[in-house]
Amino acid sequence: MAPPNSPPIRALILAMEYTPNIAGGVGTYVYELARGLVQEGCEVEVVAYTPGEPAVLREPRLTVHLVPPSRESLSQAAKLSLVGGLRLFNEDLLRAARERLREAKPDIIHFHQWHTHRAARALGQEAGVPVLGTSHYISEPAERWWGQTPDPEILEEERSLYDGSNPIISVSASMSRLIQETYGLSPALLHTIHCAMDAEPFRKPSHSPDDYARLRATVATPQDPIVLYTGRLHQMKGISAIFGAAERVLAKRPQVRFLLTGGTDSRESTKMVQELSQRYAPLLHRIKLLGKLPREHLGLLHRIADIAVVPSLYEPFGYTVIEAMASGLPLVVTDSGGPAEIVVPGETGLIVPVKPGAPGGPREVDVDAFADALLELLADPARARRMGETGQRRVVEVFNLPRMVAANLAVYHQVLRAPARPAPHAVAHEARS
Template sequence: MAPPISPPLKALLLAMEYTPNVAGGVGTYVYELARGLARGGCKVTVLAYTPGEPAVLREPNLTVHMMPPSRGSLSQAGKLSLVGGIRVFNDDLIHRGRELIHEEKPDLIHFHQWHTHRAARALAHETGVPVLGTSHYISEPAERWWGQTPDPEILEEERSFYDGSTNVISVSDSMSELIRETYGMPASLLHTIHCGMDAGPFLQPSHAPEDYARLRATVATPDDPVVLYTGRLHPMKGISAIFAAAERVLERRPNVRFLLAGGTDSRESTQMVQTLTQRYAHLRHRIKLLGKLPRQQLGLLHRIADLALVPSLYEPFGYTAIEAMASGLPLVATRSGGPSEIVDHEKTGLLVPVLPGAPGGPREVDVESLAAAQLNLLEDRERARRMGLAGQQRVVELFSLPRMVAANLAVYQKLVGGQGREVRS
């Protein structure tokens, strides 16, 4: 007689974001991971923040509780700092987490970023189950690289997150190195797992060629090459370098169109964009700001573009990079953080330097190199095509959802240990 199958592993995921409709990379990661774990046979519950009405989303093996702050938390948050408000919301997470755990105790609690580490650790302590965190971003020293001083309260939360009491997954080798150097995190507790995704929607066109031709005609003529940027409009993302490099590209190729799809997330970022559009007003007819778009629409833009830009001063990983590559676009990115681990230089795209800048001052994207790389690919269309195809293959091999899920499950298995739970990739 065959031995009985162990019950599937039950995971409780805590996050401030779920799906890219809420924010960015963290929401995308949690969305992809939760669905991948569920497809692999795990029983997954997600408890995530929403600014709107509460909702429960259900799929096979997956239940997502979208939770707004309580009235009491909102009342307190109005008198507190941003970090103070997040700490208060953690109390809501603890209360709701207790209710869910009372219904069914998880085998492991997995939180994302420092924003939910207090609630996750408290629930893990109460229940005696293992707890694990994933780091998607680090303020110190990264924010200093684009001229921003990290919030002291956020640094306090990061010090607590990386205090060595909890296993941590980071999304790139670059992030792992920063965590070790900045906070002395023991290597034995730090696991590097690159982000992954279900690449299927990006690998294959979802519309007929004539549909893409009509869409492209709304932004460019058939003879106008299209350069695409997707992501937040934030100093971290090298937005000023996009404008400066575009000016140089257009001097040589005046028919190029630049599309920037993304929104600002602060007053400072909005002011930055306003300043850049005024400074480069003479390029207004060639640089189009599309605003923030749903992830599905970004896939449409990939199909009408000729190349994609990821010119970040620092990028922990960069979902936008693998999404563009999966769509067959050659990539021009900076040799900084995640993109330098994603792009195989001169095979799937081109990497350009980030310069140190003045002593103690912010870093700068090498604008001349950024412009030259774009011109190289725009003028050698066959090389660009080969890079696009190679990029698709690289995403399938290295940044697939099954690969990311299997790596997370391997860490889960180490933490859950001999508790008799089945984990499958």
Template sequence: MRAALLSREYPPHVYGGAGVHVDQLSRELRRLVDLRIHCFGEPRPEPYVTAHGTPTELSGANPALHAMGIAPAMAAAADGADVVHSHTWYANFAGHLAKLLHGTPHVLTAHSLEPLRPWKAEQLAGGYQLSLFCERTAVLGADRLIAVSHAMRDDLLRCYPELDPGRVAVIHNGIDTEAFAPDPGAAELTPLGIRTDRPTVACVARLTRQKGLLHLLRTAPQLAPGTQLVMCVSAPDTVEIADEFTALAREARDQGVDLVHVHEPLSRDALRQLLTHADVFACPSVYEPMGIVNLEAMACGTPVVATAVGGIPEVVVDGETGLLVPVDAAPGGGGEPTDADAFAKDFAARVNELLADPERARRMGRAGRRRAAEHFSWASIAAQVHEIYRSVV
């Protein structure tokens, strides 16, 4: 069986959870099928990977048009595949075109949903309406859909009530527990200004409203005295959110917070060492279909304090591998808390609870490592995806 996997992200350009998913899944799928990968950007060295660039005529256009302009080339290149498998709205439209053009079954993995990310209008302007169009068209036309969590499946059926529930399967994201394992080294951390001799709370995320990073900065002054907060935050969606982050970070430091802001994406080694040395990993997301980074922290033996939204409760077991913080979301979508001050207070209380009880935190870390290894292996996930392929071919 030949499968064409369509994705915006593929190494070395991976900036989010969907890109990590595609990278790890493709490694295992290549053992099971003749896999051809189609991604955005410049040429890749692997013979089975074809990269597609933005048409010259669209180079200065809205970013959403870049994705729509790449879609026809991706669809044409998928000729000869027995199944096409697309990831995120950026590539979903290409998968839909490939189905129409070649009659090839289209499998779509939903990592997030555009109707539940209204803040993207801040980044894409009118392009957000195009992303809604691309996603809706592809979702309703796909032969099978894979949701990365049960919460994501529920969201799919709520956002697209026309969808046949029987077409939607749940296959969780996974984790490579060999690549992510406890690493007591600190050589990668010292050059970044990260100390290993004090209680540390770590957060790693893209700077987008979805990740709740501004809320974590508002939480920071309430953390236990002497706590080092390490925020590895990069790739801001807009200049405006970058400016908001900078202003709140300045306020936090003025209030005595020991804040380390790492502006660039971490190397794998640095990320592993940071997650290992952190006493708590913080995930304040207001929208999170799954959250691979929580699995990465758990695999490194670190307890997680996270919001109880989306698929996070399917990963972080409250009271066993970490602590969950409920969010009373404001009406209108987007997931923002109704009372931001109350949310910050609740989040700080959960983090401080674990900082005050290191032995409990270590027990949770060990339990998290076991859970990551036992329930989220990529080999198992690839086998389940392969079964989806077989069901449509």
């Protein structure tokens, strides 16, 4: 908790995403956190990447600076790796953030993911301001669990992120364990804070029952149960398990409809979707790919669906889980990562196992258990509705924005009271060079 009568904190947040419109989870978190901090009386400035034109968004006590890569960075980035390009963009971010320091010095600098840690650390050292990071994802060992070899340069960035220079917040207990086991970060520097959000846009219907009925009629008849997936179409998300489970479910309940929203983000994921569409071609009249949709449209789909699924091979937290729960949907999720910390089995949904592969090799969702869980909920709609109602209450009580903001503020105050931890010279030098 904040010390009594403590003055409002001035926070500078550095991130590669702001709002869910760029990629998803990190942008959602930063967007929700910034607004939540303002509601608690903080002064917040956000400096974040944009692929478009530079912009400054101003609200009371909140200013967001959207920074595109400089022409110099863009010209050099074509010759560099992904990580090399991000390191270069940290220079652009650092220059933009320095401008903010000339106007007002923050009390704390809060960066998100390794993508911005170099700029944040250099800025903190220059200004004598404590630096804190939030980790939303970990490449090692998680990427090996869906058959991907982590990029060595990304692993170098992760080692730097978790080197003990700064306190780190992780978004789930699962993530915290992986960080400790993989990189040996001291528990004293590691804080677990679940993600949260303003549930009201998902909790309250935004349209009339007739509007939802008309929308539902575009994809299913009133008698057809709808199973909904929202998220990226990526190997880590267990997309192949959705198709495999759908085949088993449709063999027994042919009236079920499966709706999948989201886009692919790589050649590999595009190829995966194409191969699954070919393999399960006879089922495509019951499995509909809707493409990527704005976050505000997801609530519409939640209102016409009966069950939501998140069968990820690993999920650091899972905003899609609490969005579906906030809308009153029961969930079927896997036991790998954050969703298993969100869903209470038998009360707000069902949890199915991810089966381990060879040591260090790919894992796979237990498709039979996944299909059985879906059939269990489809067979008892009244129970499924009760789970959805319980899940909605759980999101409001446990994954609410004031709780997440209070937890972040408690860490801020702890960091501000702690003795200064100088950033390693090498990191500061690299961020300037």
